[in-house]
Amino acid sequence: MPLMTAQQALNLAMDRHRAGQFAEAETIYRQLHALHPDNVDIIHLLGIVAGDTRRYPESIEWMKRSIAAQPQVARYRSNYGVILLDCGELEESASQLETARQLQPGNADIHFNLGNTRSRQKEWEPAMDAYRQALQLNPRYLKAWLNLGMALHSANRPEEAIAMYQEARRVLPFEYSLAANLGNLLGAQCRLDEAIEAYQAAVELAPQSFVTLNNLAILLKDRGEIAESLNVLRQSLAVEANADVHSNLIFNLHFDPDAAPSAIEEEKRLWNAHFAVPLRSARLPHVRDRSPERRLRVGYVSADLRNHVVGRTLLPIFEAHDPTQVECVCYASGQTDAVSQRFQAKAHLWRDMEHWSDDQLTEQIRTDGIDILVDLSLHTAYHRLTVFARRPAPVQVSWLGYPGSTGVETIDHWLTDRFLSPPDLDLPENADGPIRLPDAWCCYPAPESSPEVTDLPSARTGQITFGCFNNFSKINERVLQLWARILQGVPDSRLILLLKTGAHREKTLEAIQRHGIAAERLVFHDYEPASLERSASHFLQRYAQVDIALDPFPYNGMTTTCDALWMGVPVIALRGTLGISRASFSLLANLGLPEYAVASEDEYCETAVALAGDRDRLAHLRGTLRDRVMRSPLLDPARFARHLEAAYREMWGDWCRSQD
Incomplete structure (x- = not known):
């Protein structure tokens, strides 16, 4: 290597390595190793670059050589632990990183790497301890904040994770990933308005991030703002073509009552052209x-x-x-x-x-x-x-x-x-x-521990109760308009909806009032995030308050439809053309009740009103629907x-x- 000292060559190789130019870096490392075969740093760097290019057996051999030569160098063991983590050798990774931590307890990176290994092992408490120690040493360690939050979430401690991300945002207010992760957690806890606010902050900090835009679109969909969700996804795709974002656009179009089947097919064709056709050579x-x-x-x-x-x-x-x-x-x-x-x-x-x-x-x-x-x-x-x-x-x-x-x-x-x-x-x-x-x-995977079917709630209260426990993303202005017609046709009836908290509740009330229905006839039940403490029985008990379930459209219920029928609650559905608009029809037809999946909006309203007025028929269905489900193909997995x-x-x- 004329005109360059060994140290200059090493510096050049490390610059190439940091820039991701692995082949160029490795070439120089090997030349230096030939000149200085006993230089342990070069041996170790050869191990790192082999790991970066996923040549794990070779990487491990270089790493072992460097550690055998200098077993007290903490960074050698830490880097070796990361390589072992990458190739799935979790126990040995943890062992090397624990030793590295003992050798150099003031190194935040070692604690962070150990936290990553413990997280992969699903040992959440040791993982969180390691991340916290990294943050004590370096309070601005972004990745440690992020991974600590994910460990808390994985350990089923969401409120602690939310508080931690809020603290992290005060320390690092311009890091969009902290705002985005906070939005994810708030969304998982059904706090939609706060989640959307967090994601809007993330978008302001990183307007070109397709992941951030994609996740904001998901939250907007959950709040029933389908058009806004689709606009955000198209905005993201205008920044950069991405298979996941384009898939989300395709999926969300199924919720849009104004999306023609041909428009959905066109997006599927474009997805295939952009992301499948280029892989033909593979x-x-x-x-x-x-x-x-x-x-x-x-x-x-x-x-x-x-x-x-x-x-x-x-x-x-x-x-x-x-x-x-x-x-x-x-x-x-x-x-x-x-x-x-x-x-x-x-x-x-x-x-x-x-x-x-x-x-x-x-x-x-x-x-x-x-x-x-x-x-x-x-x-x-x-x-x-x-x-x-x-x-x-x-x-x-x-x-x-x-x-x-x-x-x-x-x-x-x-x-x-x-x-x-x-x-x-x-x-x-x-x-x-x-x-x-x-x-x-x-x-239908009927829950193993289901509550008993109750008597008709209207027999107790004298008031017909309609209900829909589908995700709110399936409920749109046309659906609310038909539900208002049904409520008008059944005086003194009420409607129960299952909703997350957020501004969409007030918008729903406003929409139903525009169609002449008093606000007190609409009842909101809180949508609760799934947890170890809440069983399927807990969710099914809600149907004890419902006489008739109203199916949304164009995206029908599926498991939710089965849940209602299992609990003795008949479902009124409007069948469309696409499969997602005929799901309840398929389920009802398999129970011998296709007449409750109708072809027009007028029939939808008329069928619901007529059934509400036939208390004998309602009582009969209440007492026989579970048996119908049990005897049907829906409950015959064999x-x-x-x-x-x-x-x-x-x-x-x-x-x-x-x-x-």
């Missing part, structure tokens, strides 16, 4: 045993294989799978709970994909030899559609996130039923590989599993024949 041929009747290996991909509506719905079907027909592999992420543990117990393989890149997950699916890969998210949060766009499995299908298709060219099929997607209904998505299951599109396996077999046979 698709490799599949070598499989093409025996049409052999046992199939089916992979389920979801961040929601836990106590989440998707996980709870799939679990009884998953447990009913015939192991002689399908071998199930789960690709999951998120917290571990009783539901995820049951999935793990039944799965042939369980893969935690939370920290995997798309390329890593794609390679693992290919290595696992998956025949049929099932997307359980569609365009909802935390999907992995850009993995499906790489086609890691020969047959790919979407299901369960919501009734509909993704529009992704590598997803061959989507599961539906004849009520959601009648063959004679001319819609673009119906040409996109629908597989119609014989009964319903899914089952029957559903056989139909699902037959659908998988049909898909597999089609693929095998296509390869001949």
Whole structure:
């Protein structure tokens, strides 16, 4: 290296390394190592750059050499701990970082790194202790504030996490990520106005952050401001094309009563063009045993294989799978709970994909030899559609996130039923590989501990009570207008809604009053965040106050519809054209009650008013609906599993024949 000293060369290499120019940095490190083979700092830097390029076995060997030469250097052990964390060696990572902390207790980075490892181990108290020690040493340590808040949230201490982020914002008022995380926590605690205020502050600090804009849009949707939510998402996409943001736009369009099916299909087409088509070169041929009747290996991909509506719905079907027909592999992420543990117990393989890149997950699916890969998210949060766009499995299908298709060219099929997607209904998505299951599109996971069905509340009070416990994002001006007509048609009746706190409550009251309904006839129940203390029984008890449930549109209830029927409460629905607008129709038809899912707004109002006036019919439904559900296909996961396996077999046979 003429005209440059060894120290100058090392400084240059480290500059390249910090700039992310790993190959250039490594070349210089190796040249220096050849000249100075006993220089331990250079050996250690070679370990770091190997780790930065995910060559973990090589990185570990370099790290071990540097620590063996100088075991008392704390930063060597700290950096080694980070590499071990990156490759999943959590116990050894913690051991190295604990030793580093003892060697150099005044180093905030070491405490921070230890907190990260303890968090990955889900050891929340030690993690929080480490982050707090980092902050004592450096009160302006942004990442330590952020990770401490996430650890508190993961430890089910949300109010402490909120207070901590508020304190952090006073220390670092111009850090948008603190405002954004505060908004996330406030939103999770159903404090929508405060959450939106926090996110608006984050957007002011970072107007180009697509993540911040995306999350603000989610909160606006939750407050029922669908048009505003869509505008924010389009603003974000104008800044930068992003698959997750574009997916959120597609999903949110399903809530917009003015969005034509063709507009949704166009956005799906654009998503495919921007994010799937460029990955065509990443698709490799599949070598499989093409025996049409052999046992199939089916992979389920979801961040929601836990106590989440998707996980709870799939679990009884998953447990009913015939192991002689399908071998199930789960690709999951998120917290571990009783539901995820049951999935793990039944799965042939369980893969935690939370920290995997798309390329890593794609390679693992290919290595696992998956025949049929099932997307359980569609365009909802935390999907992995850009993995499906790489086609890691020969047959790919979407299901369960919501009734509909993704529009992704590598997803061959989507599961539906004849009520959601009648063959004679001319819609673009119906040409996109629908597989119609014989009964319903899914089952109902009836809670194991359900309250008993009560007598009609109107028999006790003399007053008909309507109710809707769906997310407020499904309730729009047209829905409120029809509900006002129903209340006008049933004098002295009232309507119960389940709402988070926020300005949308006052707007809802104003809207219903504009249609001539007194404010006292509208009753708000607080929407409570899910917690370990609140069981499904706690939520279902609300139906003891409801005579008739009113379904929203265009996005119908699904689990909420089933909950009402399970508790003896009939549901009046307005069926539309898209699957999400026919979900309640499918459920009611499977109970032999299709007449309560009507085709027009006038019929919707007339049916609700007529049923309210027929107390004998209401009492009969109250006493028989749970039995109807129990005897229906909705509560027969074994029957559903056989139909699902037959659908998988049909898909597999089609693929095998296509390869001949």
